[in-house]
Amino acid sequence: MALAADLRSGIMMMPVLDSDSLEVLAFRLDAEPEAIRAIGDCLSEDEFRRAEVLRLERDRRRFVATRGQLRHLLASRLGVLPSDVELEYGRVGKPCLSRRMPDQSLRFSVSRSEDVAVIALSKAREVGVDIEAVRPVPETDDIAALCFSAPEYESYRNLRPEERLEGFLRSWTRLEAISKAFGCGLGGPFPSNERDFTVITFVPKPAYIGTVVVRN
Numbered sequence: 381m382a383l384a385a386d387l388r389s390g391i392m393m394m395p396v397l398d399s400d401s402l403e404v405l406a407f408r409l410d411a412e413p414e415a416i417r418a419i420g421d422c423l424s425e426d427e428f429r430r431a432e433v434l435r436l437e438r439d440r441r442r443f444v445a446t447r448g449q450l451r452h453l454l455a456s457r458l459g460v461l462p463s464d465v466e467l468e469y470g471r472v473g474k475p476c477l478s479r480r481m482p483d484q485s486l487r488f489s490v491s492r493s494e495d496v497a498v499i500a501l502s503k504a505r506e507v508g509v510d511i512e513a514v515r516p517v518p519e520t521d522d523i524a525a526l527c528f529s530a531p532e533y534e535s536y537r538n539l540r541p542e543e544r545l546e547g548f549l550r551s552w553t554r555l556e557a558i559s560k561a562f563g564c565g566l567g568g569p570f571p572s573n574e575r576d577f578t579v580i581t582f583v584p585k586p587a588y589i590g591t592v593v594v595r596n
C-alpha cells in the first residue's frame with residue numbers, strides 16, 4: 381500500500397482504507413519525544429491546557445500526537461497551516477471544522493487505543509470511527525447485555541467462546557463509530573436510523589479491530 385501524503389509532521393501515517401468517499405489513516409502514538417514536541421507545536425492554547433491536566437505522561441503524549449496529526453492532516457487538505465485549523469465542538473464534544481475554515485464539508489472522526497490512532501476523513505458525508513486493541517475484557521457479557529440490540533446480542537451469544545472477544549469488539553466499535561458519526565455520545569438515543577450508514581470493519585494494525593461508518 382502506498383504511504384500517505386507527506387504531512388511534514390514526523391509521524392508516518394498509513395492508509396488503511398482509501399476510496400473516493402472515505403479515507404482512514406492509521407499512525408503510531410509512541411514516537412520519540414522530539415517528534416511529539418515538533419508535532420505538538422501547532423496545538424491551540426486550549427489543547428495544551430487539555431494535555432496539561434492529563435495525569436500520565438503517556439496519555440499527554442498520546443493526546444498531543446493525535447491532535448497534532450489531526451491538525452496536520454486537516455491543514456494539508458484545507459491548504460492552511462496546522463496551527464490555523466480552527467475546531468468547534470458539539471453538545472457532547474464532537475469536534476468539527478469551524479465555520480471560519482475554507483471548506484467545512486470535510487468531515488472527520490478520530491479514535492485511539494493504546495499506541496495506535498486512526499483518523500477517518502470524508503467529503504460531505506458524516507463519518508465515525510472507533511478502534512480497540514484486542515485484549516481481554518472481563519465484562520464483555522454484561523456490556524453486551526446492556527448495550528447491544530436484541531439481534532446483535534443474540535449473534536454475540538451464539539459465538540463460540542474463543543470467538544467472543546473479537547465478536548464483542550466488532551460490535552462495540554460499530555456502536556461507538558455510529559455514536560461518533562451522530563455526535564450524540566454512547567448514551568444515545570441515535571437521532572436517525574443506523575441503516576443510513578455503510579459499516580466497514582478493518583484492522584488498523586495486527587491485534588487491533590476498527591469500525592468506520594459513513595452516511596450513505
Ligand SMILES: CC(C)(COP(=O)(O)OP(=O)(O)OC[C@H]1O[C@@H](n2cnc3c(N)ncnc32)[C@H](O)[C@@H]1OP(=O)(O)O)[C@@H](O)C(=O)NCCC(=O)NCCS
Pocket residue numbers: 443446447472473474475489490491492493509510511556559560561562563564565566567
Ligand atoms: C468520545 C466517545 C464517543 C468515545 O471515546 P473513546 O472510545 O473512549 O475514545 P476514542 O479515542 O475512540 O475517541 C476519542 C475522540 O472522539 C472524538 N469525540 C469526542 N466526543 C465525541 C462525540 N460526542 N462525537 C464524536 N466524536 C467525539 C474526539 O476527537 C476524541 O479525541 P480527543 O480525545 O483527542 O479529543 C465517548 O467517550 C462518548 O460517547 N463521549 C460523549 C459523552 C458521553 O456520552 N458521555 C457519557 C454520558 S453517559
